[in-house]
Amino acid sequence: MIMTMVQAINQALAGEMARDDRIIVFGEDVGRDGGVFRATDGLFDRFGPERVVDTPLAESAAIGAALGMAALGLRPVPEIQFMGFIYPAFNQIVSHVARMRNRTRGRFTAPLTIRTPYGAGVKALEHHSESTEALFCHIPGLTVVVPSNPYDAKGLLIASIRSDDPVLFLEPTRLYRAEKQEVPEEPYEVPLRRAAVVREGRDVTIVAWGAMIPVARAAAAAAESEGISAEIIDLRTLSPMDRESILASVRKTGRALVLHEAPKTGGLGAEIAATIGESALLSLNAPVLRVTAPDITVPLPKREDLYYPNEDRALAAVRKLMEY
């Protein structure tokens, strides 16, 4: 069936809830309203108010409660309405969720999937456009996942829900309804911790994820017309990172560009560049370049266009890589 990413996410949730009655979906407006983006549309009517729970406005309690539910054998899937509102829960995620397995030597675990929309590009209010995935990738024990298309969104979400580790599942708001794709009706998993080569090429590797994948594709198509063949790696799981896929591609192309909409300093681009430097330095024909958001607060919608990398900025970097 042809569907959008938000429909694919909805189908993943419905399918998993039907399969496993330990799964509880909860958060602000996820029940009767079906979520502000309609990701949980219809779940309340189908599974009832005990499994699709509208909560008070309290993000820390949502994640803390999810951990307590997991201790008693449930598989909670809490939604944080926007990533910009996840910070009250940061303590629960960092101090408890991510380390529960370790600090109890496996007696307690945190098999929860925290879903949250993130990223710029939909002309939203302040605090609705940030990409702070790097903050979470820094935390041992946490798996951070970002889909870039409807098919992956469904398969990655199912894999996340079935994972025995805690997963932060970041949904690029810009892609929720940007494209439609054929998505199988039946449940399937797209494996975690594995990147995908979404475009093969010979000359340059572009590493990206989420809403930057369409930007990378556009830049690659433009580069093609200039005789440059770009390969695109969609990271899909940001942490733990599939470094081997990145390295294999860079060893082939000899050039790498990281594209992310998060600010530059301390962003994942630095981690990727360091990985390439550590393990594929002698394959490089050029330094690893980063095209990222600048180290500024996300501008309000009138100048949001200045913030996130676009096709032109990515293409300029690709050309620069080829000049070495």
Added chain:
Amino acid sequence: MIERFDPLKGVMLRILDDDGRAAPDLDPGLPDAALRALYERMVRTRAADGKALKLQRQGRLGTYAPSLGHEAAQVGLASAMAPDDWFFPYFRDLGAYLTLGYPLADYYHFWMGNEAGLRTPDGLNIFPIAIPVGSQVPQAVGAGMAMKFRKLGAAVVTTFGDGATSEGDFHEGLNYAGVYKTPNVFVCLNNQFAISVPRARQTAAPTLAQKALAYGFPGVQVDGNDVLAVFAAVREALATARGGGGPTLIEAFTYRMGDHTTSDDAARYRDRTEVKAWGRKDPITRFRLYLAHKGLWDEAYEKSVQAAAADEIEKAVAEAEGRPPASVDDVFAYTFAKMPPDLEAQLAALKATIPEGRR
């Protein structure tokens, strides 16, 4: 009973007076063996706590949060619990741990600096301690939500100090509990100090118990140095919770007789005369008088209780100290369900730098 002690009227539930006489209409009427068990648990707690302090001073145990003065509250609340109830502790709960059957050797092992000691033995429903203050409260509420959802018919007890009531997690957790009417019993061990900050600096409210009323459920202040009062209040709150009546907040009014932790020096910020005055309200002494009035205590009994505690403690210390340190593999093994290749590489690299015998 709880509804008779309205915190807004400034009345506190107290069963034993300073001389160990029980108010006849409030005495929970426990059989002799159960009364002696309460006493023995408090004595064990104090002895095990004192031993931990000695071990810390000898460099054999890490920074430690002592329980001196909290024995009645800790033992009273845990003695009211049933085996299928869950406990979400804070970090000063030795008496509750021992009462619930947590091995003392494991408890020491954790405070000696090993995660393995925090692995609750299978079959015991005790969540690991929470050091970020108040963060266990919403977790306990989530457990309560799950208990209700799964119709388990049990309840969840969580503990925290007076300082925790200022945290956002306290508010968020109790608010959730009220909305979902969860089977939670919140026990605040108000020991008057959050490290150096006195209770009056945490809130302008006259009691902590009354905060429950704004969340839509009962709160009660009990004498935290009266083991019968704590026991009776928690038992009633648990019965309410199990029966679908929702949560209760119990403020156990007590005093931290020791330092906050072994890294603290309480003499810097509190008055010696105040500490002395609280020393006269000692929870163990008061309950000993009660037992003596009932003919359940004499010197010979005291000696046997102390000897049994000392014996148990020596064995626990020997066991904890006899355990090998965690292996390098163990330190990495529990980060994820299955170790990612990155971490395997980091583990191998670290191992290569460590001599064979120390891995």
